[in-house]
Amino acid sequence: MAQDTGRQPELRCNVTYASTTIQLRTTLQTDPYAVPETDIEGRFRFKAVMTGKPGKIDYIKLYAYLQKDQGDIPIHQASYTGPFAVSPQVYKLTPNNQLYAGELERILQYECDLYNPPR
Template sequence: MANANETPLLRCKVSYAGTTHTINTEFIKDPYLAPMHDIGGRFSFKAVMVGANKKIAYIKLYAYLQGRELDFPIHQATYLKPIQVSKSMKALTPFNHLYAGEVERELQYQCFLGWNHK
C-alpha cells in the first residue's frame, strides 16, 4: 500500500532506430489532454492513466505512424481495473514490437507500473 506522498507512476520505454525514450505518466482527469510523444520523427506514442484516490480506473496506450498530414493509429492497448500497483516498478505490458509504414519500420515498447515516491 502507498503512503500519503505516493501516487501511481506508469513508465514506458519506447524504442525506435536504436534510441529509447522514457515516458513517465501520472494520473490525468481528461484523457484527451494527455501529451503525444514524438518517437524519432516516424511514430507517436501516447500513454493515458485515469484514476483518483490512488486507484487506477484504466490505462490506455496508443501508437501512431506519423503521416504528412495525419498520424495513423497502429496500436491501442487497454488495461482495466483492478490494476495492482507494486512497491517497485513491475512490468505491466509485454515487450511489444509494432511494424508499420511502407518499409515496415519497427517500434518497440514496454510499460512498467509502480509507486512514484514524491
C-alpha cells in the same frame, strides 16, 4: 525496476525506434484528452494515458501512431482495466511489444511498468 519511495501511481514506458529509446513517465490524469502524444524520431507518436483519482487507477491506455504527410495513422491501442495490483515495487504491466508499420515496415518497440504503491 527498483523500489520507489513516492506515494502516487506512475506508469513508466520505454519506447524504442531505431537506436533511440525514450523513457516516458505518466501520472494519474482526470482528462485523457489533455495528455500529449510524444514524437518518436519524426516517424511515430506514442501516448500513454492513466486515468483515475488518488487511490484508484480506472484504466490505462497506450496508443501508437505512424506519422505520414497526410496525417497520423493509428496502428495500435492497448487497454488495461483494473483492478491493478497495489505494490511497493515497480512491476511489469506489458510485455515487450513490437509494432511494424509503413511501407518499409519500420519497427516501434515499447514496454511499460507500473508503480502503484499502497496509500
